[in-house]
Amino acid sequence: MAAANDEEILEGFLCPICKADLKSASQLTSHFESLHQEEQDVLKSLKDIFGKAKKVILNADDTQLKETFDRALKFNSQEYYPYEEQTVGVSRSTTDYFKAVRSARLERFATETNKLLIRLDKLVCSMPSDPNLRKQHEQEVVPWLDGTSVKLCPNCAKTFSLTRRKHHCRLCGSILCHDCSVFLDLNVARTIVDPSAPQTSQEHEVNEKNGLRLCEHCYKLVELRKQVQENRNAKTVLVTAYEQMRGLMDQAQPAVAMYEKMCQSLFDGETTYNLSDVNAMRGRIGKLAEGIGLLSKQIAALPVEPNMRQAKVQEHIRQAAAHYIKEELLSLRKLPTEAQIEEVRRERYERAQKQIQLERQRVELEREWRSEAESSGSRSNGATHDDDNPLLEQMNIIRQYIKDARKELRFEEVAILEKNLKELKKEYQLQMLSYKS
Numbered sequence: 001m002a003a004a005n006d007e008e009i010l011e012g013f014l015c016p017i018c019k020a021d022l023k024s025a026s027q028l029t030s031h032f033e034s035l036h037q038e039e040q041d042v043l044k045s046l047k048d049i050f051g052k053a054k055k056v057i058l059n060a061d062d063t064q065l066k067e068t069f070d071r072a073l074k075f076n077s078q079e080y081y082p083y084e085e086q087t088v089g090v091s092r093s094t095t096d097y098f099k100a101v102r103s104a105r106l107e108r109f110a111t112e113t114n115k116l117l118i119r120l121d122k123l124v125c126s127m128p129s130d131p132n133l134r135k136q137h138e139q140e141v142v143p144w145l146d147g148t149s150v151k152l153c154p155n156c157a158k159t160f161s162l163t164r165r166k167h168h169c170r171l172c173g174s175i176l177c178h179d180c181s182v183f184l185d186l187n188v189a190r191t192i193v194d195p196s197a198p199q200t201s202q203e204h205e206v207n208e209k210n211g212l213r214l215c216e217h218c219y220k221l222v223e224l225r226k227q228v229q230e231n232r233n234a235k236t237v238l239v240t241a242y243e244q245m246r247g248l249m250d251q252a253q254p255a256v257a258m259y260e261k262m263c264q265s266l267f268d269g270e271t272t273y274n275l276s277d278v279n280a281m282r283g284r285i286g287k288l289a290e291g292i293g294l295l296s297k298q299i300a301a302l303p304v305e306p307n308m309r310q311a312k313v314q315e316h317i318r319q320a321a322a323h324y325i326k327e328e329l330l331s332l333r334k335l336p337t338e339a340q341i342e343e344v345r346r347e348r349y350e351r352a353q354k355q356i357q358l359e360r361q362r363v364e365l366e367r368e369w370r371s372e373a374e375s376s377g378s379r380s381n382g383a384t385h386d387d388d389n390p391l392l393e394q395m396n397i398i399r400q401y402i403k404d405a406r407k408e409l410r411f412e413e414v415a416i417l418e419k420n421l422k423e424l425k426k427e428y429q430l431q432m433l434s435y436k437s
């Protein structure tokens with residue numbers, strides 16, 4: 001309430017007689033009944049007068065009342081009050097006054113909420129686990145009000161006793177009873193002061209051990225700030241679908257690069273990959289393209305006004321996804337046929353055989369330069385070499401690794417293992433040639 005001039009604006013549960021500021025509606029009622037008994041008699045007499053007037057008005061048999069209403073209606077008609085066009089009078093805008101009052105209240109509301117959040121941050125950041133130390137820590141952060149003279153709960157106006165003990169709000173320090181207390185979960189409190197903190201499920205019951213005791217006013221302010229954070233961080237359906245589509249695109253890029261590498265390996269006649277491996281990778285790329293197309297269609301079908309900016313964004317996303325699928329995922333290199341692969345591998349094998357023959361000739365020339373004793377020793381060692389050759393054991397292990405990697409479509413690992421296997425085979429062939437010589 002406020003005066004006509006620019007006096008201070010009073011807010012709260014104010015007594016209309018003595019202007020005392022009470023803390024709740026129940027306190028205001030008890031205050032008015034106990035201290036303003038005489039004014040209640042006046043109000044009661046006024047209520048009786050209003051009741052009698054209501055009965056007279058609702059009495060349909062009162063002919064005098066009907067005649068009064070008829071005269072009033074007749075006076076308001078054009079016969080007694082003809083219609084005349086009225087001009088617009090002087091007007092005065094109260095927008096500036098409204099904005100000034102609203103800004104002051106919002107600023108006070110925001111300031112109070114920020115103070116509570118600062119206190120909440122100090123409470124939960126360095127809160128000890130020991131109950132006694134925790135209570136001392138809470139009193140150091142927020143001083144508690146002295147409750148020696150407080151006999152009633154300010155919220156429910158019930159008397160404090162042995163069964164109804166006094167408690168304090170951990171954010172403002174005010175006094176209240178247990179029934180009027182509201183508990184804020186500590187994990188939720190940490191999320192409010194630090195939105196980046198990991199959120200945990202709230203399946204347990206919140207009590208004094210795992211929560212903060214708050215009054216209803218402080219709890220509402222903190223809960224409102226939590227709702228604002230959730231609304232600010234909430235993702236729309238459009239954003240969620242777009243992030244999923246981008247995730248599939250990120251998976252498709254290395255898959256396409258791997259497919260090109262595998263195709264080139266087949267055209268080169270290498271045995272690192274086979275045709276089934278490349279077909280499996282092509283099927284994986286096809287599934288990714290299908291998922292990207294479905295998500296882009298869902299984005300384009302989201303309800304929106306035709307001339308809104310979001311409608312253009314959705315259409316552009318759909319077009320970009322279609323272009324990406326067409327240019328990147330559906331324009332893959334054509335696979336070679338089995339006959340082409342066999343022909344390339346046969347030519348590669350012939351080149352390898354020629355290289356082996358040349359290597360064998362080189363070893364025979366080296367044999368001539370060795371002494372008879374060294375050559376005989378090498379023959380005696382070669383007689384028992386095949387029984388426990390470590391190269392054969394390593395090759396068998398690598399072949400098993402290659403088989404497992406192919407099943408799990410880990411073709412990068414397959415390429416590395418095949419390269420190692422070729423080196424071991426080459427070393428083994430050289431070793432066998434030296435033994436035979």
